[in-house]
């Protein structure tokens with residue numbers, strides 16, 4: 380998932396899970412190194428945003444330690460306000476202890492200053508400040524920060540415990556605020572013969588979208604005997620999928636041909652998880668995303684009938700032979716069907732009953748398109 384929508388705003392992937400894990404590990408190691416050998420520090424997390432960070436940090440900290448939390452809220456929406464609203468303090472006896480404050484992100488430093496004021500009057504031994512993310516461009520305080528996981532740009536971030544109005548805390552990566560996408564991009568999904576092509580022709584007019592059918596592009600290239608066509612033909616004739624690299628490059632080239640498009644209906648693409656990932660990434664580079672996968676659900680027996688019927692007039696070699704059709708279903712079940720999970724995980728899968736008249740099905744699809 381490269382661009383996510385949380386309530387009314389959009390966020391694009393900014394720092395991966397892996398990068399976060401590396402930064403956390405490095406901080407835990409460094410802090411352990413810097414403390415006296417037998418020191419048992421008290422790590423104090425600043426709730427709510429720090430909960431994931433503290434959890435991961437503690438697992439990486441290789442030594443005895445205590446953990447506690449304080450809560451101060453200084454955010455309202457995406458705007459940092461200078462007023463701190465709530466405080467839940469620590470109850471432990473801090474006398475002669477080494478305190479390490481763990482913050483998820485420090486920007487202006489207002490929250491941090493408040494916390495610091497609380498601790499500096501206590502009879503503690505030492506006070507250190509560690510933050511996973513730091514915005515050097517907006518930090519206004521004199522207070523020294525001892526450990527920084529990663530410097531970041533001054534843009535609102537969510538994920539890995541951080542929220543936008545309580546949304547997005549459960550995202551495993553960090554996402555950064557990004558302008559709203561301009562396009563409506565829909566993956567029209569379903570097994571061979573589900574009626575994707577037929578419906579796409581109607582829906583592209585209705586919603587003023589470009590229709591890209593990878594199958595059609597391949598067939599066009601085969602007919603014109605291009606290099607791509609020659610390469611794809613052997614796969615298509617057998618009912619196998621064309622290799623991902625070939626298909627992904629071709630798809631990108633098709634999208635690039637239509638820079639003015641208001642959006643795309645992708646028909647027959649993606650068909651594998653790696654195609655779906657490539658598509659997400661490619662669109663995110665343009666500040667765009669897949670609004671939804673809309674799937675036509677049709678029982679397999681009906682599909683075979685439909686395909687054999689189509690084979691009588693379509694001239695498609697892969698529609699005329701039942702064993703090739705069966706092979707296409709097998710390819711679908713093993714490589715393509717798992718995409719349902721991929722989009723479901725993004726909360727972006729919409730199943731539609733694909734049995735009925737063309738008009739009825741268009742109606743059902745339109746109900747979903749209108750929402751996306």
Ligand code: AMP
Nearest residue numbers: 593594614615619620621626647648650
């Ligand atoms: P279709 O017209 O969508 O049924 O596609 C016909 C054939 O083109 C498929 O059986 C594959 O051999 C090939 N093809 C179309 N789209 C893709 C794709 N996204 N990935 C791999 N092969 C594809």
